[in-house]
Amino acid sequence: MTKITDLKVVNKHLNYDRVSLVNPSTxxxxxxxxxxxxxxxPFFLTTSSRKKKLIAQCKKWCKELEKISGVIEINLFKATIIPPGLGEYVKENSNDVHIAKFDFAILIETHSEKVCExxxxxxxxxxxxxxIKRVASYTNIMSAYNIRRINNVNHKKKGVFLFNYFSAKNRQQNLMVWEYTAGWFEEETELDNSTLLFPLEEENAKYSIINHCRxxxxxxxxxxxxxxxxxxxxxxxxxxxxxxxAQPILYRVI
Structure with a gap:
């Protein structure tokens, strides 16, 4: 677990227990x-016909991709709401940070980097x-591994799924402050799962880390x-x- 000795802590009078972590997934x-x-x-209340067609086609393609040896699961997500939580850091650096309004997402999980390739x-x-790129106005593709985990995210059960797109000057600082604050979500929202995705290609990644939970x-x-x-x-x-x-977006599994 990352030490938090270098973390800049404000409002120290508010004390939450450290987040409960298990070993990262492989x-x-x-x-x-x-x-x-x-x-x-903030609300994604309607779905255009072109997005419906895209989702239907992607579902077919993903079913074929799931047959590849080493692919664990593939899930498709449709955004429902952008909740409160947009960080001031993002607002102040809007020229350098893309404001995330991703209304469609796919998460592919495999046994190894080799399988991904x-x-x-x-x-x-x-x-x-x-x-997807032809239909979308903007896309972001990130190859990643799991660097922190509260527990596995269950995609087989209906629920509310989060992808939180983080931007930071320093990824280690991002990890430290995520660890420091995640205990709040455990206590205040009874969060019992989270998979923190860290980019394999750090230099080319548009977001420092992406948090996924349910x-x-x-x-x-x-x-x-x-x-x-x-x-x-x-x-x-x-x-x-x-x-x-942070730039959180809530989704449902398609």
């Missing part, structure tokens, strides 16, 4: 995020990626983000003090 991942329907509000070379994967219902997470003052004082203020910005 899996490797490909995370694909795309902006299909441009939204001016084999998958990327498949015609079906190349065709799928080409089609709750059963919106009521498990949204009221805490909206009404609990400690969310800003303990979580967001410590992000900002450490030059870290």
């Amino acid at each position: 899996s490797n991942y490909i995370h694909i995020a795309a902006e299909i329907d441009k939204k001016l509000t 084999e998958l990327k070379n498949k015609n079906i994967y190349e065709k799928m990626l080409e089609h 709750w059963d219902k919106y009521i498990d997470i949204l009221p805490s983000l909206i009404f609990k003052k400690t969310f800003k004082k303990y979580v967001l203020d410590n992000f900002y003090a450490n030059n870290v910005g």
Whole structure:
């Protein structure tokens, strides 16, 4: 576990237990995020016909890709809401940080980096990626491994899924402040799972890390983000003090 001795801590009077971590997964991942329907509000209430067609086609391609030896699972996600939590660091660096409005995402989990590379070379994967890029106004593809884990994210059970797109001046600082603040989510939202994705190609990654987790219902997470003052004082203020910005988006599995 990363030491937090170099962490810049604000509002020290607020004390939450350190996050409960298990050993990271040995899996490797490909995370694909795309902006299909441009939204001016935090709510993704409608789905365009072109996104419906894209999702239907991607589901077919992903079923074929799941047959590849070494692929553990592939899940598709459709965004439902952008919750409170956009970091001030992101707002102040909007010229350098892409404001995430990814309304469609795919997460591919494999047994190894080698399997990921084999998958990327498949015609079906190349065709799928080409089609997503053609339909989307913006895409982000990140190959990653799991660097921190509260527990596995269960995609077989319906629920509310988060992808939190972090930006930071320093990735180690990002990791430290995530560890420091994740205990808040365990206590205030009863979070019991999380897979923190760290980019394999750090220099080319648009986001420093991506956090992925799940709750059963919106009521498990949204009221805490909206009404609990400690969310800003303990979580967001410590992000900002450490030059870290979060961009959370909530999804449902398709």
